[in-house]
Amino acid sequence: MLVSLAIATANQPPNIVFVLADDLGYNDVSYHGSEIQTPNLDKLAIEGVRLENYYVQQVCSPTRSQLLSGRYQIHTGLQHSYIGVAQPNCLPTEIPILPQWLKNVGYATHMVGKWHLGFYKKACLPQNRGFDSFFGYHSGSEDYYTHFRGGYGVSFDDRDHWLGYDFWDNDVPFWSAISNYSVFVFNDRVNQVIDKHNKSKPLFLYLPFQSVHSPLQVPKQYQEPYKNITNNNRRIYAGMTSCMDEAIGNVVEKLKTADLWNNTVFVFSTDNGGQILEGGNNWPLRGWKASYWEGGLRGVGFVHSDLLPSDVRGTINKQLIHVSDWLPTLVNGVAGYPLNYTNLDGFNMWDIINSNKTSPRKELLHNIDPWPYQPKDFNTNMTSAIRVGDWKLLTGTPGANNGQWIAPPGSGITPHLPLTIPGQNVWLFNITADPYEEMELSEKYPTVVKTLLAKLDTYYKDSVPVRYPDDSDQANPALHNGTWAPWE
Numbered sequence: 001m002l003v004s005l006a007i008a009t010a011n012q013p014p015n016i017v018f019v020l021a022d023d024l025g026y027n028d029v030s031y032h033g034s035e036i037q038t039p040n041l042d043k044l045a046i047e048g049v050r051l052e053n054y055y056v057q058q059v060c061s062p063t064r065s066q067l068l069s070g071r072y073q074i075h076t077g078l079q080h081s082y083i084g085v086a087q088p089n090c091l092p093t094e095i096p097i098l099p100q101w102l103k104n105v106g107y108a109t110h111m112v113g114k115w116h117l118g119f120y121k122k123a124c125l126p127q128n129r130g131f132d133s134f135f136g137y138h139s140g141s142e143d144y145y146t147h148f149r150g151g152y153g154v155s156f157d158d159r160d161h162w163l164g165y166d167f168w169d170n171d172v173p174f175w176s177a178i179s180n181y182s183v184f185v186f187n188d189r190v191n192q193v194i195d196k197h198n199k200s201k202p203l204f205l206y207l208p209f210q211s212v213h214s215p216l217q218v219p220k221q222y223q224e225p226y227k228n229i230t231n232n233n234r235r236i237y238a239g240m241t242s243c244m245d246e247a248i249g250n251v252v253e254k255l256k257t258a259d260l261w262n263n264t265v266f267v268f269s270t271d272n273g274g275q276i277l278e279g280g281n282n283w284p285l286r287g288w289k290a291s292y293w294e295g296g297l298r299g300v301g302f303v304h305s306d307l308l309p310s311d312v313r314g315t316i317n318k319q320l321i322h323v324s325d326w327l328p329t330l331v332n333g334v335a336g337y338p339l340n341y342t343n344l345d346g347f348n349m350w351d352i353i354n355s356n357k358t359s360p361r362k363e364l365l366h367n368i369d370p371w372p373y374q375p376k377d378f379n380t381n382m383t384s385a386i387r388v389g390d391w392k393l394l395t396g397t398p399g400a401n402n403g404q405w406i407a408p409p410g411s412g413i414t415p416h417l418p419l420t421i422p423g424q425n426v427w428l429f430n431i432t433a434d435p436y437e438e439m440e441l442s443e444k445y446p447t448v449v450k451t452l453l454a455k456l457d458t459y460y461k462d463s464v465p466v467r468y469p470d471d472s473d474q475a476n477p478a479l480h481n482g483t484w485a486p487w488e
Contacts, residue, residue, distance in 0.1 A: 013105055013202045013335040014307055015264040017255070018326070019248060020067070020208035022060060022114060022140075023289060025274020026282040026298055027408060028212075028241055034281070035408065036238045037225065040249030044266065048304030049353050050316045055364060055387075056272055056299035056323045058290050058399070060140060062367070063271040063323050064117050064208070068097040070327030070346040073367050074459060077467035080371035083118045085139045085484060086154045086162075086475035089467055090118020099130030099204060101331040101339070108132055108201045110193045112186050113208035116140045120475070121488040127170050135174070135189045137166050137210065138484055144182045144210065144217040149484070155471045164477025166484040173483050181219060182210045187247045194258050202335070203260065207251065208271075211244040214278040218243050231409035237279025265305040265334050269323065272296060276406045283407050286418070286437040291399030292366055292385040294437055295406075299323065303353050312356055319359035320387070325349045363388040365459050369396075371466045378453075378460035380425045386456055390432040393442075393452040395425055403437065428452075 027034050031042045031050075057063040061082035062073050069091060073079045076092055083089050091097070099109040111131045118124045119138040127134040142149045151162025167177045167185075177185045190207060197203050222239035229235040248268075255261040273296040274280020275289040287293025301321075324346035332339045333350025347360045366385035368378070378384075383396035402420050407413035419440070428442040428449055442449050474487040 012263075013107070014305070015203040015205075015255075015260050016102070016107075016267070016330055016334060017203075017205045017251070017264055018207065018267045018269070018330075019251070020064070020113070020206075021244065021268070021270050021300070022209055022211060022213040023272065023275050023278065023280055024212055024241065024270045024300060025280035025288070026285050026295065026300060028237075028274055028280060029300055032300070035226075035229070036241045038241060038245040040245045040252065041268065044248075044252070044268065044304040045302040047314055048266075048302050049308065049312055051299070051301040051303070051321055051353075052316050053318045054269075054299045054301040054321045055297050055366070056270060057367065058272055058292055058296040060213075060271045061116050064115075065091045066322075066324040066346075067269070067326050068099075068117070069095050070098075070324050070344040071095065072324060072345040072365055074365065074463035075343070075345065077464050079367060079369045079463070079466045080468045082140075083116065084153055084471060085149070086151070086156075086471035086473075087118070088120040088469050088472050088488060090120060090124035093123045093129070097129055098327050098330065099126075099206070101130075101327065101337065102204045102335060103130055105331075105335045105337045106201055107204045107335070108197060109204045109206075111206045111208075112136055112189050112193065113206070114140055114210050115208075119484070119486055120472070122171075122486050125171075125486070131206070133170060133193070135169050136186065136208075138168060139166055140210075140213060141215070142166050142182075142210065143215060145179055147177050147182065154475075156473060162476055162478070163482075164480070164484040165482055173481075181217075181243075183243050183247045186210075187250055190251055191254055194254050194260065197258070197260070199260070203264075209244055209247070212237055212240040212280070214275065216240065216279060229410060231279075233277075233279035234281070234409045235279075240279075262306050265303065265307060265330075267301070267303050267326070267330075269301045269326075270299045273298065281406065281408050283411075283413075284405065284436050286403045286405050287398070287400035288406065291403065292383065292394055293398055293400055293403040294431070294435060295403075296400065297366055297385070308354060312354065315356065317353060317356055319349075319352050319356070320361045320364060321349050321352070321359065322346065322361065322364050325361065329353070363455070365456075368456060368460050368463060369466070370460070371468055374466060378457040380453070382460075384456055386452055386459075387431065388452055388455065390430045391448055391452060392429045392431045392437075393449065393456070394427040395453075395456070397425075398427070405436070426453075
């Protein structure tokens with residue numbers, strides 16, 4: 001297929017546009033039956049290839065790290081939580097990431113949106129890791145209009161007095177964004193990137209929206225269609241989702257106007273499950289953001305391209321695919337660049353997406369988090385999850401109040417509560433037969449449990465230590481002209 005792509009595009013690799021939504025839940029797109037209207041995403045997904053056995057990570061930094069590096073968290077030291085705003089931590093700089101690989105093929109590489117992979121030193125920043133330009137946030141949870149964020153999450157007693165601006169144009173604070181909603185600012189910059197693009201080069205545009213992460217903010221007109229939603233968080237969240245959907249439609253139209261669309265591979269993904277406390281919903285899946293149940297890990301994803309064969313457009317792909325697969329898929333499969341890099345955990349899935357062949361991925365390590373004790377040997381008190389074939393095993397504390405099912409607000413549905421067995425730290429499910437994790441099978445299939453625990457032990461032996469450093473008081477924005485800027 002790479003040969004036919006090359007012929008169709010006069011030996012120039014296709015453009016790649018990768019859109020990442022923040023905290024968008026499984027039940028937050030209308031093509032999954034949501035009351036939230038997402039017409040642009042629906043059209044792109046339904047006319048493309050919908051990925052309905054696709055997994056991301058439980059929170060944002062781990063997903064972003066695996067997307068860009070092609071490596072599991074156990075191989076980058078980012079097994080625990082996300083990268084805090086004051087932590088001297090980042091995706092290890094010695095690991096080459098997606099834009100660096102694509103530059104080897106001659107791509108122009110641009111990022112517009114949220115980074116959240118560490119910024120404590122300049123070497124960690126996206127513009128120093130393969131992106132020709134970066135425009136957006138270093139961290140997360142910024143106000144959508146002011147683009148300031150406080151010290152919430154910081155460990156110091158004076159954190160309530162920490163307040164910094166976090167909107168950047170490469171190395172310079174972009175003060176002009178103040179009072180402008182981030183989705184609109186990002187959309188304007190994407191238009192500029194496309195207008196200035198030299199068509200003699202293929203384009204890689206990475207667009208990780210701030211939306212629809214908290215704080216819950218959106219212009220009033222986007223809430224109007226959802227007056228019938230009585231839950232305030234859900235109503236605002238719905239408006240935020242519709243606003244993001246509109247922006248994605250604008251990006252597509254701009255690519256068409258610029259005569260780039262016909263030679264573009266467009267990918268959409270979420271970064272983790274929806275946060276039910278902030279309006280998101282993952283029904284009928286179990287759990288939510290920050291948990292290892294399906295509601296925390298099952299991603300909303302699709303690929304759309306005129307370069308896809310007509311017989312796969314409009315199909316649903318149920319092959320096992322993980323966010324770590326995007327690097328080899330895009331670099332090797334789409335751009336045609338050989339990856340003589342044996343340490344990747346991801347697989348090239350282009351033929352699987354392009355022709356619905358059987359996935360080479362037979363298993364998926366969701367994660368092993370041994371923090372804070374990091375013992376020498378694996379044990380079931382660690383929070384971990386693994387998928388092998390139809391089977392999924394969880395250990396430790398998977399989160400989400402033992403994996404509750406949360407129905408959409410106002411639906412009138414009252415889900416049953418999960419069975420809680422004191423001291424239980426191992427769960428087994430046949431995900432193919434039971435995607436909602438209702439039938440726990442660890443006692444019925446002890447041999448399967450033993451096999452999967454052995455696999456977790458093998459992965460743990462191959463892991464690097466967790467890197468989760470204490471916050472640094474040198475991150476205080478007061479020391480950096482009121483901005484969240486590198487401090488080392």
